[in-house]
Each structure stands twice: as C-alpha cells, then as structure tokens.
Amino acid sequence: MLGTNEMGPVNSEELLFCSIALILSGSVYNFIFSEITKFLRVVNSYDMNMMEFSSNSFTVMDYIGLTDEEKTDIMYFFAIT
Secondary structure (H helix, E strand, O other), rough: OOOOOOOOOOHHHHHHHHHHHHHHHHHHHHHHHHHHHHHHHHHHHHHHHHHHHHHHHHHHHHOOOOOOHHHHHHHHHHHHH
C-alpha cells in the first residue's frame, strides 16, 4: 500500500515499465561510479609511481652530493613536466 498523495504503477504494463526503468537507471548509476573508480585507480597508480621515482631520485641526488636547493629545483622540474 502506498501512502497518501503517492502515485505508483497500477496495471501490469506500468509495473513492467517501472521495473525496467529502475533496472536501467541502477545500471547507469553503477556504470558511472565504476568509471570514476577506474579513473581514481589510474590517478593513484600515477601518484605511487611518482612517489617511488621521487624517492629514488632523492637517493641518487644525496649520493652525488647535491644541495637541498638543487634537489628542490630538479624535483620541481620533474613535477611540471
């Protein structure tokens, strides 16, 4: 039973239409959020690779004896390219 002032499907055709519309809208909703999740996974993967690259770069720059200012300039260059 529906509450007051609510409308719902009355006959079989309307019930079928509403059921299909709900299934399709749920599928579109799931598709959109799955694509957002894939995008965030790619962005996170890029960030993780950049963090590893930065760590390795700092290790090499420490080994060759660069100053902190030179390290910062080099990492800024890598970040904008």
